[in-house]
Every structure is written in structure tokens, then in C-alpha cells.
Amino acid sequence: MAPTLRLSDEGKYLIDQARIKKGWTQTSLTWRKEAEKFLKQQGVITSYASGSTLKRFQNGTGIRTEVFQSFCGAVGVDWTTTIRTDDASESSSAIPKLESQSLDSLRQNPFEGVPSVDGFYGRVNELRQLQEWLEDSYRLLIIYGFGGIGKTQLIAKILRENNEQRFARRLWQKFSYTLSLENLLVDLILRLLPDTNSLPKNQEELISKLLKELQKEKTLIILDEKNLDDESHLDESYSVGYKRYCAFLKQLSIENHQSCIVITTQRKPTDVTAVARNSVKTLDLKGLDIEAGFQLLKGNNLRFDEQTGRELVQRYSGNPLCLQLVSSTIRDIFHGNVRDFLSGNSLVAPDSIRETIERLIKRLSPDKKDILRCLASISTPVSIDALKQELPHISSSQVIEAIITLQHSSLLEKESEEDHFLFTLQPMVMKLVRQNLMY
Ligand SMILES: Nc1ncnc2c1ncn2[C@@H]1O[C@H](COP(=O)(O)OP(=O)(O)OP(=O)(O)O)[C@@H](O)[C@H]1O
Ligand SMILES: [Mg+2]
Structure with missing residues (x-):
């Protein structure tokens, strides 16, 4: 059998610190690519830095020596300091203190991870509303809405331009319902407390450690949902992960603290608002209004009049990502002329939006798919009563x-x-x- 190495608890800590410093997630594709490069440089052609091996590496499972070395090398950590030499050490959760210089460099830059907001249009009311909620003492703000509708941009705009003052610390963290909640908690804790010298091992204790931090100092945490297209990265099924995150968010909104979590998500967390009504606010984000839509089209150098511009914005329900993507098609194929594009009468679905919708549809149960089919065949707005009549096989x-x-x-x-x-x-x-679902 090929020789293998396992990551120690101390090693995991060093690797996490170095990874966070690079801005990589635990499943980062860049990490794997860098590790592949490292392997090539060493002349290794029979081993691969796959996503599942990266996961096993971080779990402390034995993986081939050369791949182990490549994951360490990619984050710039000496692999000899990270290996588990004695199984007895498994029970220890002691973590070595890092040099103070490296700790300082890990202190957060307030804009780390926050996307830029160049060419941002409209959203005056939404920005004002969010700003107000942030100034009040809500513990959880949920921004939910369709893929590409502008959730991430909206909160990024607040952070970048309004210079939110109520919080002593701000943290931008990507998450996915399909990735381990425990890993997210470790990331958050290590970013808030870079000089942590021991980490709890189970989820419950990790949450209480995080809560203590949120109580200690007013902290703003943005949890920005990212959707993974590559299913090889999934830790668990969407629905299991989603429920776990909902429970976590519920706990954060019930417990007493002065901090605030803002989550951007395509799916609204269930129960949370009902249980913690006074500490949670929800923004159901819709498309850009016509005026902001026009600005976006003009910013893309399209030619249109009032009527064609309005038709284009409405056709895409004001979804800025769709409008951006379709603008480049109109520029490339119709010389920027919106009328020519519309006269083809086709509704072009940009790939990323198509994938988002198809992913959502795929996850639905058969009765929900029936309802979508029914709505698509009726095509005009219907009441719940009318739907019930159309679908007698589904209970009320x-x-x-x-x-x-x-x-x-x-x-x-x-x-x-x-x-x-x-x-x-x-x-x-x-x-x-x-x-x-139909043809
Ligand atoms: N207010 C805006 N003005 C101009 N363009 C915008 C605006 N909001 C979003 N966009 C454009 O739409 C794109 C998608 O926005 P964003 O990433 O915020 O969507 P999202 O709702 O977070 O999507 P997802 O659910 O996939 O994370 C941005 O990259 C930007 O190009
Ligand atoms: Mg987003």
C-alpha cells in the first residue's frame, strides 16, 4: 500500500490559518489547482488533488504522502509540522500559539471578501431599509430572492459605502447549505479569534464559542450564499444542510447578543421569523425598477426607447444579472439594438440563470413540480382556490x-x-x- 499521512489537530489549525490568510474556502478549487501544480513540479503524475481527497485531508484521514505534501505546500505550510505522529494525540485539542507577527497579519481587513460594487444602480429604498435595520438592534437580517437578483451586491454596497459604524468588527463569509456547518463555525471563530489556542470538537460547543464572541463585542457577520455547481464538493444533501443552517440561525436570533448576522440566500430560512419575530427582519428582494434598469442598459451602451427598454427590463423581471448577460448578447449579435433583439420575440435564458432555476426545480418534490406545471400551463396569475381545483389529487x-x-x-x-x-x-x-417538466 502507498504510504499515507494524516493531519494532526495542530496541523489542521496551522493549515486553517494559512488557508484563511489566502482567502480560500475549505473546498477551494484554487487550493486543489495549486496542489496539482505542486505535484507536477515534483514530477508526480499518478496522484491527484481531488475534492474528496482534500476533504479527507482536512478530516484527518490518511491520504497519499505526496498529495498530503502538495496540500500543505499550496498553502505554504511546512508539512512536517502538520502530521499526526501518534494516534494518542487524537484526543488532544491543544493548538500551538502562532508567532505574534503572523497573528497580526491575520487580523481582519474590514473589506476582505466584500465584492466591489462598480456600476451599481437604483435600490434607494432597499438600501435605506437595510441601513435602518442595521442601526436598530436586530440580530438577524435575511435578504432572500432569486439568483442574480442583487442580494450580494446590495449588502456589499452598504458595507463599502455607508461605512457602518455600530459594529466593532465586520466579517464577510461565504457559505453553502451543502457544506459542513461545523467547518463554517471553525472558519468564523478562527477569523474572529486568530490567536485561539483550542477549538471545541462538536457543533454545539462551536456555536456557544461563537455566541460568546458575539456577546463580547458588537460584530457584523455577512453570510453570503454561494451556489456550488460542482456536486463533488457536497458534504451533505441540500435539505439536511438547509435544516441545520435554519436551526443555527434560529439559535443566533434567539440568544442574547448585540451583534448582527446578515444572510443572503435564494431560499428563505424557515421558522426563524416566526420564533424570533422581534429580532429578525426579512427583505424579499425583487428586480430593479424600470429607472435603474434603464441606467443599467445605458451603462451597457444599448440603444432603446422608453417602450423597448421597459419591455426588456420587464421580460427579465428586472433581474440585474440577466440584464447584464443579455446586454452583452444584444451588443454582440444585435449591434446594441434592443428593438431588434425583442422583435425575435425570444426569451433568452442566460446559462447561469438557467442552471439556478434547473437546480431549484430538480430539488422539488413531485407535488411541487405538479404545481409548477399547472402554473406554467395556465400562464396567467391564479388564486390558491383555482390551483386546488386544477390539482384535485393534491390535498389542500x-x-x-x-x-x-x-x-x-x-x-x-x-x-x-x-x-x-x-x-x-x-x-x-x-x-x-x-x-x-412539460415537453
Ligand atoms: N443594483 C445593481 N445595479 C447594477 N447591477 C447589479 C445590481 N445588483 C446586481 N447587479 C449585477 O447582477 C450581478 C448579480 O448580483 P448578485 O451577485 O448580487 O446576485 P445574487 O442575488 O447575490 O445572486 P446569487 O443568488 O446567485 O448569489 C452582479 O454581479 C452585478 O453585475
Ligand atoms: Mg449572492
Whole structure:
């Protein structure tokens, strides 16, 4: 059998510190690529730095020596200081103190990880609303909405330009419901407390350690959802991970502290708002308004008049990512002329949006798919009663539950009519439901 090495607890700490310093996640593709380069430089052609090996490396499972060395080398850590030499050491959670110089360099830059917000348009009301909530003492702010609708940009804009003063520390952290919550907690704790010399081993204790920090000093943590397309990185199924994160967020909003967590997510966390009504606020982010949409199209050098501009923005429900992507198609293929693009009468779904919607559809249960099919075939807004009549095989309560989930996943649009609501699908969701579930 090929010789293997295992990461010690101390080693894990050193690796985590070095990784965070580079701004890499625990499943970073760049880390793997750098490790592959390292292997090539060593002339190794029979071993690979795959995602699953990277995970085993961090879990402390034995992996081939040369790959172990490549993961350490990629983050610039001497591998000899990270290996487990004695199984008895497994029970120890002691972590060595780092040199104070390296600790200083790990102290957070307030904008670390915050995306730039060049070419940001509109959102005056949303920015004002969020700013107000941040100044009040809410513990959890949820920004949820469709992929590409501008959740990340919105909170990034606040951080970059409004210079939020209430908090002593600010932390921008990416997360995914499909990646381990424990790893996220370790990342957060190590970023807040770079000179930590011991880390608890289980999730409950990690959460209480984090909570202590949130109580000690007013901290703003942005949890920015990233969607992973490469399924090889998944730690657990979406629904298991989602429930775990919901429970974590619920706990953060119930416990007493002066800090605030802002989460951007395509799926609204369940239960949280009902349980901790006074400490949680939710922003259901919709598309850009027509005026901001026009600014975006102008910024992309498109030619349009009031009517064609409005039609384009509405066709994409004001989704800025879609408008950005489709603008480049209009520039490249229609010489920037919006009228020519629209006269083809086609609704082009940009790849990244198509993937987002298809991923959401794939995860749905059969009754929810039936509801989407029904909405796509009716194509005009309908009431819950009308839906129930169209779907006699689904019980009333299931229809209501399905509507809630679909709405929380940003797949449904809601309109109010007199004293009740009507539901429909956005044009692009409609198109993709037809393509994926009907024909
Ligand atoms: N207010 C805005 N003005 C101009 N462009 C915007 C605005 N908001 C977002 N965009 C554009 O849309 C893109 C997607 O925005 P963002 O990353 O914030 O979406 P998101 O809702 O966080 O998506 P996801 O759910 O995939 O994370 C941005 O990269 C930017 O190009
Ligand atoms: Mg985002």
C-alpha cells in the first residue's frame, strides 16, 4: 500500500490559518489547482488533488504522502509540522500559539471578501431599509430572492459605502447549505479569534464559542450564499444542510447578543421569523425598477426607447444579472439594438440563470413540480382556490405548503387582487418549467 499521512489537530489549525490568510474556502478549487501544480513540479503524475481527497485531508484521514505534501505546500505550510505522529494525540485539542507577527497579519481587513460594487444602480429604498435595520438592534437580517437578483451586491454596497459604524468588527463569509456547518463555525471563530489556542470538537460547543464572541463585542457577520455547481464538493444533501443552517440561525436570533448576522440566500430560512419575530427582519428582494434598469442598459451602451427598454427590463423581471448577460448578447449579435433583439420575440435564458432555476426545480418534490406545471400551463396569475381545483389529487394543506416552499425559493411571483393573492411564475421560470417538466 502507498504510504499515507494524516493531519494532526495542530496541523489542521496551522493549515486553517494559512488557508484563511489566502482567502480560500475549505473546498477551494484554487487550493486543489495549486496542489496539482505542486505535484507536477515534483514530477508526480499518478496522484491527484481531488475534492474528496482534500476533504479527507482536512478530516484527518490518511491520504497519499505526496498529495498530503502538495496540500500543505499550496498553502505554504511546512508539512512536517502538520502530521499526526501518534494516534494518542487524537484526543488532544491543544493548538500551538502562532508567532505574534503572523497573528497580526491575520487580523481582519474590514473589506476582505466584500465584492466591489462598480456600476451599481437604483435600490434607494432597499438600501435605506437595510441601513435602518442595521442601526436598530436586530440580530438577524435575511435578504432572500432569486439568483442574480442583487442580494450580494446590495449588502456589499452598504458595507463599502455607508461605512457602518455600530459594529466593532465586520466579517464577510461565504457559505453553502451543502457544506459542513461545523467547518463554517471553525472558519468564523478562527477569523474572529486568530490567536485561539483550542477549538471545541462538536457543533454545539462551536456555536456557544461563537455566541460568546458575539456577546463580547458588537460584530457584523455577512453570510453570503454561494451556489456550488460542482456536486463533488457536497458534504451533505441540500435539505439536511438547509435544516441545520435554519436551526443555527434560529439559535443566533434567539440568544442574547448585540451583534448582527446578515444572510443572503435564494431560499428563505424557515421558522426563524416566526420564533424570533422581534429580532429578525426579512427583505424579499425583487428586480430593479424600470429607472435603474434603464441606467443599467445605458451603462451597457444599448440603444432603446422608453417602450423597448421597459419591455426588456420587464421580460427579465428586472433581474440585474440577466440584464447584464443579455446586454452583452444584444451588443454582440444585435449591434446594441434592443428593438431588434425583442422583435425575435425570444426569451433568452442566460446559462447561469438557467442552471439556478434547473437546480431549484430538480430539488422539488413531485407535488411541487405538479404545481409548477399547472402554473406554467395556465400562464396567467391564479388564486390558491383555482390551483386546488386544477390539482384535485393534491390535498389542500399540501398545496398551501407547496406554495410556501415555492415562494420561499423565489420561484413564485405574488400579486394582490382585492382581498386575496394571485400566484404566477416569472417569464423565465415559466419557460424553463415548460422545457424541463412539460415537453
Ligand atoms: N443594483 C445593481 N445595479 C447594477 N447591477 C447589479 C445590481 N445588483 C446586481 N447587479 C449585477 O447582477 C450581478 C448579480 O448580483 P448578485 O451577485 O448580487 O446576485 P445574487 O442575488 O447575490 O445572486 P446569487 O443568488 O446567485 O448569489 C452582479 O454581479 C452585478 O453585475
Ligand atoms: Mg449572492
